[in-house]
Amino acid sequence: MSASNGIIVKTKNLTKHFGHIVAVDDLSIEVHKGEAFGFLGPNGSGKSTTMGMILGLIAPTSGSAEVFGLEAQHNLPSILPRVGAVMETPGLYPYLSGRDNLKVFARLSDHISDKRIDEVLDLVEMSSRAKDKFSNYSMGMKQRLAIACALLHNPELIIMDEPTNGLDPAGMKEIRELIIELSKQGKTIFLNSHLLHEVEQVCERVAIIKKGKIVVQGLVKELVKAGDVLQIKVNEPDKAMAILGGQKWISSVNKEGDYILLGVKADKAVDVSALLAKDGIFAAEIKAKENSLEKFFLEQTEEEANA
Amino acid sequence: MLNMIKVELTKLRKRKMTWILLVVLAAFFCIMVFAAYGITESPPEHMPEESVGELRSLLQFPDATGLIFSTARQIGTLLMIILVASAVGNEYGWGTIRQVLIRRGNRYKYIIAKLVAFIIAAAIGLVISLIIGFVLVSITSNLLGSINWDFITSSYVGEFFRMFGWTLFSLLPYILLAFFFAFLGRSALAGIGGGLGLYFIESIVVVILSNAGGWLAKIPHYLIGPNADVLVPSIEMQGGPFASSGDAPSTLWAAMAVLIYSVVLLGISLWMFKKRDITA
Ligand SMILES: Nc1ncnc2c1ncn2[C@@H]1O[C@H](COP(=O)(O)OP(=O)(O)OP(=O)(O)O)[C@@H](O)[C@H]1O
Ligand SMILES: [Mg+2]
Numbered sequence: 330m331s332a333s334n335g336i337i338v339k340t341k342n343l344t345k346h347f348g349h350i351v352a353v354d355d356l357s358i359e360v361h362k363g364e365a366f367g368f369l370g371p372n373g374s375g376k377s378t379t380m381g382m383i384l385g386l387i388a389p390t391s392g393s394a395e396v397f398g399l400e401a402q403h404n405l406p407s408i409l410p411r412v413g414a415v416m417e418t419p420g421l422y423p424y425l426s427g428r429d430n431l432k433v434f435a436r437l438s439d440h441i442s443d444k445r446i447d448e449v450l451d452l453v454e455m456s457s458r459a460k461d462k463f464s465n466y467s468m469g470m471k472q473r474l475a476i477a478c479a480l481l482h483n484p485e486l487i488i489m490d491e492p493t494n495g496l497d498p499a500g501m502k503e504i505r506e507l508i509i510e511l512s513k514q515g516k517t518i519f520l521n522s523h524l525l526h527e528v529e530q531v532c533e534r535v536a537i538i539k540k541g542k543i544v545v546q547g548l549v550k551e552l553v554k555a556g557d558v559l560q561i562k563v564n565e566p567d568k569a570m571a572i573l574g575g576q577k578w579i580s581s582v583n584k585e586g587d588y589i590l591l592g593v594k595a596d597k598a599v600d601v602s603a604l605l606a607k608d609g610i611f612a613a614e615i616k617a618k619e620n621s622l623e624k625f626f627l628e629q630t631e632e633e634a635n636a
Numbered sequence: 637m638l639n640m641i642k643v644e645l646t647k648l649r650k651r652k653m654t655w656i657l658l659v660v661l662a663a664f665f666c667i668m669v670f671a672a673y674g675i676t677e678s679p680p681e682h683m684p685e686e687s688v689g690e691l692r693s694l695l696q697f698p699d700a701t702g703l704i705f706s707t708a709r710q711i712g713t714l715l716m717i718i719l720v721a722s723a724v725g726n727e728y729g730w731g732t733i734r735q736v737l738i739r740r741g742n743r744y745k746y747i748i749a750k751l752v753a754f755i756i757a758a759a760i761g762l763v764i765s766l767i768i769g770f771v772l773v774s775i776t777s778n779l780l781g782s783i784n785w786d787f788i789t790s791s792y793v794g795e796f797f798r799m800f801g802w803t804l805f806s807l808l809p810y811i812l813l814a815f816f817f818a819f820l821g822r823s824a825l826a827g828i829g830g831g832l833g834l835y836f837i838e839s840i841v842v843v844i845l846s847n848a849g850g851w852l853a854k855i856p857h858y859l860i861g862p863n864a865d866v867l868v869p870s871i872e873m874q875g876g877p878f879a880s881s882g883d884a885p886s887t888l889w890a891a892m893a894v895l896i897y898s899v900v901l902l903g904i905s906l907w908m909f910k911k912r913d914i915t916a
Contacts, residue, residue: 377915381914384738386734386913386914387915405742406741406742408741409738409739420731420733420734422647429650434739436646437740
């Protein structure tokens, strides 16, 4: 349909102000065809606002969002039939049954058969409760029905805003498995989350957002890679560096502030301290260097704990 | 578009509130007709004989037709404000508005589909009012004498359909008023409060101004209610504001006023809805 070069979602300097609040600040991200992309950030960081702009619900203050290579604001009727979205709160009609809700939304898309409604109900394991009113569902059921609703028209791009919010661990697991399954089917997934481990489990690539700005982005595999750098603090750093530099099993030795960084797996910490002890050098501190994902999240939780 | 209208109608039909409002409508008709009948049976002492006679004829055909239409317009206005405001406002409260808009993305179509559904609902409500009204008046006619269907002539039928059209038409600006306030406040409460509030304030202001005389008495010509009253005369109006001043606007004026209010309210709603962000 369009020459989007395998890029499904692209934001260019996307910015949104609500009065004096800058919710999203000069955000540029790309989501590739077929990947599961994690959009990770703490509460109030601008995830939902970004999603709203991608879906045309919120008008950007400046910059733009493109979906399937089309500028979002002015091409919604061509874009939206290919997109399914699960909102932050499962907004469906409380007085309608699960099935009637799906019927209502099915009518708004073209050519969705009753069979398809049964299929998605099965997929989210809601068939047995399909006749009950939406208002009588538990939080998890509501969330699952919202997912069914987003999948009705078999969209190529699925955008989810914290779909495991309010679910118990088993419910979370089910939803994550479902997302992984959808990803395997070749769907492009855009997942908003504030849970690091969720993104780790489900996504291949991640962007971390804080106060509307991108902090890091990259492949989850690389960002999460832990324990390959050992960080030590010793009483005689220069002597220690000379000793460690001569070891074949240590791939690199660098100085960073008071610390020495060693290119070695974390489980070699004992060997390192034994080696240094032989020459009367003692490590005051020795630990695996935090990778960027964890570091960011630790900072975040610290801030929240202090607040 | 047709599908969207059907969806809106389905949503109305499956709501309990719609049916509750219908029950209120029916109950109101019953109470009004039987209360009036009660008065004709044992009139209060101070009530002049001719007023009792007038009331009697209102409970019999063909005069009853006017009573039924005017009642349907008045109670219909209130009920439609409630129905419209809830149907529009609750979509915000439930968060369903986003679900709907991310299916199609055309906000104008969403508004128009809703509006058409409301007009259809109003028409159905009006038909039901008429059926209830006719059944009730058949009963009172029989009680007050015997019923005679001779009044149904071709000119009566023409008049009947004209009244039907005017009644529906005069509901339109109030439907749009509730529509506007519900969108403005993004809630059912805002729609009901704004719609009913303005409706009542307007009726009070009209009475005060009409009695004030001079140019002040002309102001009601520019409001909604008095013009709707011209299209579908209220029964009380025979002794009401314009009757006393003898200064009712013409039918053409009234129709234009109702139309202009409707168009302007729709225009503002569309413009506002098109531009605004849908968050939360
Ligand atoms: N309609 C609005 N009016 C004013 N400010 C808003 C509005 N919507 C969002 N904001 C502000 O924009 C910022 C980003 O909010 P947003 O909902 O996008 O965050 P989020 O990352 O989705 O957070 P959460 O994890 O809590 O869902 C917040 O500071 C929020 O208060
Ligand atoms: Mg959010």
